[in-house]
Amino acid sequence: MMMSQVKTARAPSHSRASMRSTRCQAATTTSKHTVTKSAEIMKEAQDLLPGGVNSPVRAFKSVGGGPIVFDKVKGAYAFDVDGNKYVDYVGSWGPAIVGHASDEVNEALIAQLAKGTSFGAPCALENELAKAVIDAVPSVEMVRFCNSGTEACLSALRTMRAYTGREKVLKFVGCYHGHADSFLVQAGSGVATLGLPDSPGVPSASTAPTLCATYNDIESVREIFKANKGEIAGVFIEPVVGNSGFIPPTKEFLQALREITEEDGAVLCFDEVMTGFRISYGGAQEHFGVTPDMTTMGKVIGGGLPVGAYGGKREIMDVVAPAGPMYQAGTLSGNPLAMTAGLKTLEILRRDDRAGYKHMDRQTKKLVEGILELGKKHGHAMTGGSISGMFGFFFCEGPVNCFQDAEKTDTAKFAKWHRGMLEEGVYLAPSSYEAGFMSMAHTDEDIEFTLKAADKVLASL
Structure with missing residues (x-):
């Protein structure tokens, strides 16, 4: 704009x-x-x-x-x-x-509305938004669209487990990656706001493989990797925390995290549902110059409509069905209205040298x-x-x-x-x-x- x-x-x-x-x-x-x-x-x-x-x-x-x-x-x-x-x-x-209610986005949505609100079949808009995301986000070579940040994160977790053949996952205290069972361990956001313990209804078996480190404390990460060498599928992190209040990382912390995961063969995933296309067009990974293996996205890429996405290296994304054995599906995934709003929003963000x-x-x-x-x-x-x-x-x-x-x-x-x-x-x-x-x-x-x-x-x- x-x-x-x-x-x-x-x-x-x-x-x-x-x-x-x-x-x-x-x-x-x-x-x-x-x-x-x-x-x-x-x-x-x-x-x-x-x-x-x-x-x-x-x-x-x-x-x-x-x-x-x-x-x-x-x-x-x-x-x-x-x-x-x-x-x-x-x-x-x-x-x-x-x-809110951008005239440009609304006009694009009205034009798409006349063509239909849901196809349940491929549409060209999915390709266009995928190309925009791949062009912008350094870590993303392939992307899968879904319907929420929670869905993106739980799907990315399943993908990294399928890719590595490992079950354990490391997250950080106070970081929130949606309400999937595996992530509701020392989570931030509404869990912290309401003072809730780990949520009732979550089986202990679901959280047993979840390990928690302290944000901005790389030694806490090293200790966990040392104690679980070769067993951690990947690391999820909010590259800038937004679910414990606003907490930025040090660049050195992110760089060290990148080095540790590479050494151990674990997948590093930046949860950019909040930071993606917000703190810079290429997200936190562009801002800090640290490239993860996978990225989850949402919010901005839907232009105000429900959307989620996860993507990463081609070799990792190739395990996702139907290209590979890791199953994930969604009736409304790639919804034409969400794709339209996302495309128009990204177009506005790219305009006039950003x-x-x-x-x-x-x-x-x-x-x-x-x-x-x-x-x-x-x-x-x-x-x-x-x-x-x-x-x-x-x-x-x-x-x-x-x-x-x-x-x-x-x-x-x-x-x-x-x-x-x-x-x-x-x-x-x-x-x-x-x-x-x-x-x-x-x-x-x-x-x-x-x-x-x-x-x-x-x-x-």
Whole structure:
């Protein structure tokens, strides 16, 4: 997207004054009517959906208060069923990188809609998106599309086991790779948010082959490989952690991990469901210059529609059926709508020498540095950082290099912060253990509005 288009592709214009007015009007309405539309919908949902939601973090359990029920989204904004407008830094948990409901993406989807929503058969769009992914992601020589990040990761795990003939897998404490049985061991994301132990319903036999190391601690990895020499099929890692809050790796840690896995004959898989096409066009592996054997993807490559993908070296992917014996299938895999949205989104990201990434990097740094400075001004222990359009911060002294460090964050203070920012018209992830996301649609005015809100809320904590 051209930068001029980024700056002008906004939802219906609202000045900061009118945004504050909207919030005040909402507060007045709420005081007159004790039950909002959001509350009414969530009350009904309690009898229809487990916990009233279809994904745990949406329930606001760790931050308190009632969840916000969205009505529509556009650009950098979300609008709830009560008519309130929010500057949105969740972005559907990452996919809305070019902005919500992009006109270009929507037009492509409408054109495809007339041709059909699901084929259950090959379509040319699969080839086109596959070529775009292979061209962009250094590790990917072949790719298989599926329907979610969870499906991509569980399929990649099965693939690496089939390829190596080994069963054990190493992951890192606090890293989340979807809700497949093998990965629900010391996981981050909603598991950490809700304070849950390893999930009930997961057989001990499923997690027995799962080994856990400490993120950014290469010696913990060496010790595990030494104790399990020649037995580890592969390593799964979030190359930038987004499910324990935002935690970047050191490049040296990733390089050493690459060396250890190569020496042992284990497969190294970067879980780039979150970082893929977000922190750079080629993902974290392009950003850090470390190439894994396999990569899992999702979110951005679906342009807002459900999608997942796993890929890697040709020799590894050749074990996947029907080319090889490792079975994996999906009725909606390669769905033409998801392929269309993904293709158009990647086209926008490639445009104008990838100017959108420069825009997101600039805006994200301005936001995070501004919030940390305001935290210092008001006497709060805070630390945080960003890479391109992905960011996060913690209410504790830094640095935060792993999940154990992240656990030191003041979750009670974060809950107050979250509710305060929501009241000011800023929508942040409702968890201390989730990263935030910037889009190409966020403007200087949005950042200024957010920092002014942060100043007010931090002063009140």
